[in-house]
Amino acid sequence: MGELLGVAVLGAGHMGADHIRRLGRVVSGARVAAVADPDTDRAREAVAGLDGVSVHTETEAALDAPGVRAVLVASPGPAHEEALRAAFARGLPVLCEKPMVPGSAGALRVVEAEARLGRRLAQIGFMRRYDAEYRRLKELLDSGRLGRPLMLHCVHRNVSSPPGFTSAMLVESSVSHEIDAARWLLGQELTAVTVLRPRSSALAPEGLLDPQFVVFETEAGVLVDVEVFVNCGFGYQVRCEAVCEAGGARVGEQHTMVVTAGGEAREEVARDYLVRFADAYDREVQAWVDATRRGRVTGPSAWDGYAASAVAEAGVRSLAGGGRVAVELAERPPLYAGSGG
Numbered sequence: 470m471g472e473l474l475g476v477a478v479l480g481a482g483h484m485g486a487d488h489i490r491r492l493g494r495v496v497s498g499a500r501v502a503a504v505a506d507p508d509t510d511r512a513r514e515a516v517a518g519l520d521g522v523s524v525h526t527e528t529e530a531a532l533d534a535p536g537v538r539a540v541l542v543a544s545p546g547p548a549h550e551e552a553l554r555a556a557f558a559r560g561l562p563v564l565c566e567k568p569m570v571p572g573s574a575g576a577l578r579v580v581e582a583e584a585r586l587g588r589r590l591a592q593i594g595f596m597r598r599y600d601a602e603y604r605r606l607k608e609l610l611d612s613g614r615l616g617r618p619l620m621l622h623c624v625h626r627n628v629s630s631p632p633g634f635t636s637a638m639l640v641e642s643s644v645s646h647e648i649d650a651a652r653w654l655l656g657q658e659l660t661a662v663t664v665l666r667p668r669s670s671a672l673a674p675e676g677l678l679d680p681q682f683v684v685f686e687t688e689a690g691v692l693v694d695v696e697v698f699v700n701c702g703f704g705y706q707v708r709c710e711a712v713c714e715a716g717g718a719r720v721g722e723q724h725t726m727v728v729t730a731g732g733e734a735r736e737e738v739a740r741d742y743l744v745r746f747a748d749a750y751d752r753e754v755q756a757w758v759d760a761t762r763r764g765r766v767t768g769p770s771a772w773d774g775y776a777a778s779a780v781a782e783a784g785v786r787s788l789a790g791g792g793r794v795a796v797e798l799a800e801r802p803p804l805y806a807g808s809g810g
């Protein structure tokens with residue numbers, strides 16, 4: 470069906486390399502046209518075996534490379550605002566990894582820049598919305614069969630944190646997924662956050678507050694708790710249980726194979742998000758490619774990215790000893806009516 474969508478990928482690290490593989494070999498309708506990464510060796514390694522990809526050190530050079538019609542941003546969060554603005558300036562649709570921009574001020578600047586364009590160009594990489602289990606949970610909650618949701622209990626565990634991961638990033642980077650998932654599942658904004666600090670694990674790097682226990686309140690009085698533990702050592706686990714007036718539902722427990730041998734049953738645990746959410750990333754990127762080729766923008770919006778950053782920022786203030794911190798959201802521009810919570 471027509472010409473392949475030429476994509477410029479910014480950042481060829483863990484996520485960028487995986488998205489390059491996905492665009493080049495998994496999804497249909499797209500090809501990698503250009504890659505930008507200051508580490509050109511890493512970029513070249515990521516595109517090995519793919520034809521017709523130009524490699525650059527600068528964002529602008531990649532966006533202006535021949536054949537580029539869309540952008541996938543997989544650079545570190547602090548580089549996202551500049552990348553989004555460069556894409557907007559060229560009218561290029563963009564799939565931007567989370568967090569859209571760390572910090573509410575920069576995230577709001579992105580929302581305002583897109584609102585000035587008068588049309589959506591950005592989709593934010595909250596892939597849980599494309600995970601089969603989370604989608605079933607969303608459908609069940611929306612059906613009303615369980616009555617009104619009262620609480621969500623969430624678990625988010627990583628084997629180990631990457632170098633440079635800070636205590637604030639447990640909220641800004643890891644829990645940003647639960648913030649978006651809760652807003653989406655419940656169809657409500659989160660209005661306050663309290664971050665509690667249990668004693669830190671001996672497996673956590675010196676000075677890292679890990680684990681943390683985060684409690685969100687929503688505008689309709691639902692409580693959402695999240696255990697986030699990014700150096701648990703034993704596996705990647707993401708779970709969510711909804712407790713409603715007429716029943717409950719859990720996701721995230723069966724995403725595995727159970728091996729029975731030698732008189733015992735052994736359950737495999739994913740090692741990381743690339744394994745646990747492989748299908749969700751595939752569906753996310755395929756949906757983005759399909760919509761982009763039809764001239765549409767769907768999925769989590771820049772407003773959803775902003776709301777997640779504003780909630781996370783309140784969480785970081787709470788983590789720093791602020792107790793219960795209220796979330797202040799800017800007025801939602803009409804462009805985003807019906808978007809997210």
Ligand SMILES: NC(=O)C1=CN([C@@H]2O[C@H](COP(=O)(O)OP(=O)(O)OC[C@H]3O[C@@H](n4cnc5c(N)ncnc54)[C@H](O)[C@@H]3O)[C@@H](O)[C@H]2O)C=CC1
Binds near residue numbers: 483568
């Ligand atoms: N959706 C998800 O589940 C996940 C999302 N992420 C997000 O993906 C993004 C990248 O994370 P990782 O791949 O883990 O980081 P990484 O550190 O593995 O890779 C980042 C790459 O970006 C490059 N880079 C740095 N500045 C750049 C710039 N201005 N322009 C282009 N490239 C630049 C670095 O040289 C590096 O190769 C982050 O926003 C992160 O939060 C990461 C892991 C999972």
Ligand SMILES: O=C1[C@@H](O)[C@H](O)[C@@H](O)[C@H](O)[C@H]1O
Binds near residue numbers: 627643644699742
């Ligand atoms: O987005 C992600 C990482 O950036 C983050 O660091 C991890 O905690 C999450 O599990 C992963 O999905």
